[in-house]
Amino acid sequence: MTDEKNTPKPEDQGAAPKSQPEAKPPWLDKPVPPVHVDAMDDPDVTALAAAVEDAVLAADAFAGEVTITIDPAKLIDACRFLKQERGFKFLVDLTAVDWPEREEGRFDVVYWMHRFDDSRRIRVRIIVGEETSVPSVTGVWKTSNWMEREVYDMFGIVFDGHPNLERILLWEGFNGHPLRKDFPVEGIDTGAAVQPDVYPEGGGPLVEEEGGA
Amino acid sequence: MHAALIQFIVIPVVKIAVILGVVLLVVAYLTFAERKILAYMQVRLGPNRVGPKGWLQPIADGLKLFVKEDLIPAKAEKAVFLLAPAMIMIPALLAFSVIPFAPATKLFGLLPKAIPPYVTDINIALLFVLGISSIGVYGIILGGWSSNNKFSLMGGLRSAAQMVSYEVPMGFAIIAVLLMARSLSLVQIVKAQQAAHLWFFVPGILALGIYFICGVAETNRNPFDLPEAESELVAGFHTEYSGMKFAFFFLAEYTNMLVVSSLATIMFFGGWLRPFPNVAWLSFLGVVPPVIWFAVKVAGFIFVYMWFRGTFPRYRFDQLMQVGWKWLIPLSLANLVIVGAGVLLVKG
């Protein structure tokens, strides 16, 4: 997807300049990864900063995507402002990222919203600790209901004011939150019957196995 | 004494045995026919592995159902649960006792005098069939209720509503035929068509349509197969049935199809009569025995049944009621008036 990229993007591929032998087509060049740019002067960010005091902590553009870091306490106000005043009517995605080592707070909760008028998307991010709960945006966008339930299920982040905050993919009573980094990939013993891996004699993975990760 | 014994015991018993056997065999092969016809409409071949070209498939199916484990749900109402399959199968078979599929015959001179091949000809045969087939709905309702399964219960309730409301337009459609034939005896209806030089589907085309649609609904066939709508109710009223009990439900459905098709043949297509029975130069058609003519006509109806199944989506429950009460009943009443006026005009 190539929505309004800020990053230097090579020439459009369709018109590959074959006449100039020295200019290699972009797909043979070394890829140019996008870079982080400060986005505090983005119109949406400035509008938000002006409307909701002390809400915007930082703003960053990466690969054409503006990420606004917001004070969790101002989340509802900011979201409501973005939806009602700035036209971000459509909440595309809501998820979380776990950074267990980070000092500011363990989780990023990420909101990714869309404006239909000019097809623009921005991302709102809040940083919360393990113990703090997040205000629910179900009052702003109805669609966040299941998304917040999923985040609760997978990360154990509690959303205040959610109408029906219960596990969605795992069963009620599951011990743990699988997408946290400290949850083992192999899974935990839930008491459910597990078909063990059985290998013929002399088979199976080796202890000193070097293949794979 | 001896003659009476033969006349009242031996001959009816033989006839019953033969008809029962033939009907059950035909019904078993109807399931095969349905699978084949549907398959052919759906660009596939259908069952073709058991026996030559798959012709032994119904036997294999029957055997499978016969030896299958027969489950009764723990919380089912046991007596009713056992009774329900019988309650739907027996009325369906009873209807065949009055269906005249051929005139009295000497069986190629094997018999000293011509005897009718059907079990009996009673003067209220049509009423008998209607009455008997209404009992079948109890089998469905009780089967659905006694399974103690919510899906079954809903299937049973649906079929109750459906069968009750579709019997009304069906009755009215049949009355139109009665007006033309002036008899409730099925044999007399056929004879009336011969006498009238006209099969009744010509004046009664609307009645035929209504009768057939109602017949489809009465037998719970697509597009009116709500009681067993598999995509909604899993399998409807027979969700909990297995083995031979399930087979009874299954066979009863096909038997009822056969009854409806036979009645349609008798009432609208001249029963066992050959086409244009009174046109002399077509008399070479008389070489074909009447029972074959009857079978061909019934087969035509059965094919239409299956064609419907292969083509149409299913009505919703409330829409089914709407079709029944808002369309079919007024139409059948209107048809009654038209046919009645016509009969008055023609016969004076």
Add this chain to the structure above:
Amino acid sequence: MGGPLEPLFDVEEMELSFGPQHPSTHGVLRVMLKLDGEKIMDAKPIIGYLHRGTEKLFETEPFPQCIPHTDRLDYVASATNNQGFVVTMEKLLGITIPPRAAYIRMILAELGRISSHLVWLATHAIDLGAITPFFYNFREREEILDLFEAYCGARLTLNTMRIGGVPFELPDGWVDRCSDFIDRFPAHVDEYEQLLTENRIWKRRTVGVGVISAEEAIEMGLTGPPLRGSGVKWDIRKVFPYDHYDEIDFEIPVGTNGDTYDRYLVRLQEMRQSARIVRQCLDKLPDGPVIAKVPKVLRAPEGMVYASVEAPKGELGYFIVTTPKGTKPYRCHVRPPSFINLQALPEMVQGLLVADLVAVIGTLDIVLGEIDR
């Protein structure tokens, strides 16, 4: 005559567990229904029976090896799943893919869309009692799967896109085979339409069933045909053109009423449009390499990136978070269209009958592999 009549008997709502083993829940969806007779008072979808922890798995795999896992999200249209992941990775790594690769991707994705819509129509029709379209649909789908098999060797879980392009050149004769199929395909769609579109039973089962207005659809986050059926002209292929969709001429079909029938029409039109896109791609197919020059071991810059593609079910987005010089996604979140579309189910079936529930589940076109991940 004051007030409602006291009921003679105790009245209670029937609770019905619809699924997870039910013929028309399209997998292992379970809906807890509260019924008044056959009328739905409340519906509560219960999901998670197919949860496999795909997002956790992504975190353990190097970037290229995530692609086979994406196949298993929406397993009836795995080409678009691959596409979503590789498009996101290319955005993250700044890779430009060769035009031939982009065109092959579009062909595969649109064929996948057709095959997904065929599966939808087949199951939707069978849910509403019409069994025959199923076989006609699967006959055409089989041809598409054969094309996939000839291209990449797999029929369902394709694993057919790589970061930077596609893994294979088209085999000999593939273009002719594909264009032959695409030329024949619209006639088949006409056939389905003859069976269903004007059929009075079909219309009565679908018109006015499961209505959702445009505003409500946006509020509920619907995407894809359910959103377009409500009249919102919105398609990722047009809004944020990825690969080379901006060079292709196609239309976005939209409905007006937002009911099941409109969504049915929208999807049928989408099949025709997809055929049109494939036709154009085959005609325009440029020469050149099919994969860009990418390093053997991919190292991503730090950041979070989201990109989405228009999957047959709606907007399929991948949200990838990376650490500096990371070779694996630190976090890879999938925005599954079915998951969010399914959320609207309780509102859409409120007050309808049980028979309509299957119609609405069918019209949302959910795939549980994607919902439960």
Add this chain to the structure above:
Amino acid sequence: MAVAQFFSKLIPTDLFAGLRVTGGYFFKKKETVQFPEQRKEPADRFRGLFGYDVNRCIDCHLCARACPINIIFIRDHAEYEEIDGKKKKKLIVDRYDIDVKRCMFCGLCQEACPTEPKSIWLTTKTYEGANYERNETLYFTKERLMSWDGIRAYPGVVPPDHGHAPGNPTGAKTGGGEAA
């Protein structure tokens, strides 16, 4: 107008259109493939069960590394032999096992293989891997991978130890190659 509508509803032309389609198909050619007797030949790139050639294998472990679910288990040891007075290291594959029951047939191992022709390939046109005992029979050791016993292939496919190139199981010469 209303009367016309009434009568048009009475004559269900819309339903006849559907009946015509299904009725028409009744007489058309059927699509069924009678499986055990008739088989559709898999495409040349069809990803079936594995073939492996120990003689071509350079023991680079790239396939094991490329496998997303780590089901390729390789164990090797080095042997030294003297060729022209020089001591040359040679890697001998002791074990080359694939846990096929977990395989998802993504084909990444074949793509990763650097030898030409490939030492591991899935283009054997074999798809009948069904078994009664998955743990024993769907665990392929080196010997199993190189033999053809107990595996049913599409008729006419040459066994994997025959030395043909992957993507071209019959050994015939074709122009098109894989670009990757």
